[in-house]
Amino acid sequence: MRDEIRKTVSELSVAMSEKTAGRELKFMEVCGTHTVSIFRFGLRSLFPEGLEMLSGPGCPVCVTPAGEIDAFLEIAAKGNVTAATFGDLMRVPGSSRSLISVRGEGADVKVVYSPAEALTFAEESPDREIVFFGVGFETTIPSVAATVAQAKRLGLDNFSVFVSHRLVPPALRALLSDGEVKIDGLLCPGHVSAIIGSDAYRPFAEGMGVPCVIGGFEAVDIMKAVFGLAKQAVAGEARVENAYERAVTAKGNIRALEMIELVFEPCDAEWRGLGTIPGSGLKFRDEFAVYDAAVKFGVNPVNVPDPPGCRCGDILKGIASPEECPLFGETCTPLKPVGPCMVSSEGSCAAHYHYG
């Protein structure tokens, strides 16, 4: 089985090189998990000469503005609050501190694997305020929505969510409309697409002439998807290709989408490095507003400028590589990150740093 995979990967590598014949092509990996998988499998060493993979804004941790992190830290530091968060948010810096540093100072911060775990804390500790940091794209949002719906059914009043969710298609639209960004194809995120469906990318392929291929996360999946992009780019075509059919359908996961629709509605949102993107964030519908942690604790994110020298914004747009940032590897490292692209395990800077 392993030998078959190696053989297929090698054949795809050769076929890709023959197809592109050294032509310069830039494809964007929208999703942070693709960035990490490509690095972890060592696939960059197998892509053809001239083919450049750019890491895009598909790392939810990376695009969370520093001001929102600061706001959550403010809540987490409160005496009777238990802050619950996904693991990769622990080291992300706000303007000066991170969750790991406030935990060191005595805050009760717990790493959870799902929002349902946070809800369980709320049920078990009625005297504590449990606040969940809602970060993530469409893959994560349905489970957060379902958890809030469950909290309402249970009548819990000591549970809330600090909403920092973001939506992928509006960000792609903003990126592709940006004059600075020049890409020849999008490697579309597998898990997000399982929720939103492959039709969600038709405006970018048919409307804006950018080839879109949805890929899975195994080595063969990724090689097939990138090969699909190469074929389209060389032929001058632009359509949506679903190379992850075992998980993704045209219309997506209807029930998950309905769950999101039940609890949240779209709003404008700021993306670190990309500015405000219309309709790209979520807020609670009125009937669930009581679960909004920002309102409950009276904490509002403040706009925080990017640290001087930090090129996270350009890196997220794919117009600079991590190595082109003056802070990379010297001032900004995984242990002492300046920007979140370094500390999130899916951030392009972290991936470049860890995997070379």
Add this chain to the structure above:
Amino acid sequence: MRKNEKNGIGKHVTLDHGSGGLASAELVREYFVKSFDNHVLSQLGDGAVFLLNGQERGRLAFSTDSYVVDPIFFPGGDIGCLAVHGTLNDLAMCGSVPVCLSIGVILEEGFPLDDLKRISESIAAASISAGVPIVTGDTKVVPKGKADRIFINTAGIGVVPGEIEMTPSAVRADDAIILSGSVGDHGVTILASREGMEIPDGIRSDTAPLHHLTKGLLEKFPGDVRIMRDPTRGGVATVLCEIAEASAVTLVIEEEKISVKRGVKVVCDLLGLDPLYLANEGKCIIFTDRSKAKEIVDFIRREPVGKDAEIIGHVESGHPGRVVLKTGVGGERLLRALSGEPLPRIC
């Protein structure tokens, strides 16, 4: 390790400082080595090797380690036998034959005596089975809340025979790199136990003493073993990076030669962890002369602790400190040391 890497020690000790990665190394350098500085300590080996009373032969190795593992009882072992094996293995990695151990125990007020009995019996059993006596000890009790149930320190003395010298400078181009068995078993057992997760496939901690193996190895192959390290906190990846840096060589590792049990892989995938960075407590990495590598692997495989030993890579001259991993699918990437606490990844 990149030059000018600073871990930014703030005003408080964080869990990163205890993880065994770069942050721990920085803390040790800044707060301990600088104060206690001497040529033996500054080598920062797993144990300290020195001459006794100016003797030309018969050097001693001396090592200490503290154990604060949570949970204290876990599949495959407990804090007691872990404390014995850990120091025995540090002595073994220096090339020494362990002679005796000391033990210091700090107990939290209210710690159940039944649990204490269970742990002390485990310590005794591990010591007897290893053939290394505990010759001195100490116990303290602190008020409730001042310690987490039980903390154990062990220290040990070993004798380094003849001309044996385990040192990074002995590593040379073309040397083979051997790993004595599967990785991640202990790390996964602890992390899964902490999360209350069911551990699949009967995976358990691999805690075990390695000194019988290393003694036999050095007796049979004197001069062919360059350096040995047990990949505890920080895992195989961190140890390989440390050796590559200290020896100023490049290491080329074949990912598919590193054995990862299926159950370990399942838990790692679920928790977003990488087995190459998880702790092992009964495994060692051995650098050997290339021409003897096959014979040495066969020898290691005859010991129960080494039955899954494999040659996992080789040494090259070239970029000092670089560790190249050839992936299982035919690609290549670089391996880095663990920066801080291994935080599970979620998307």
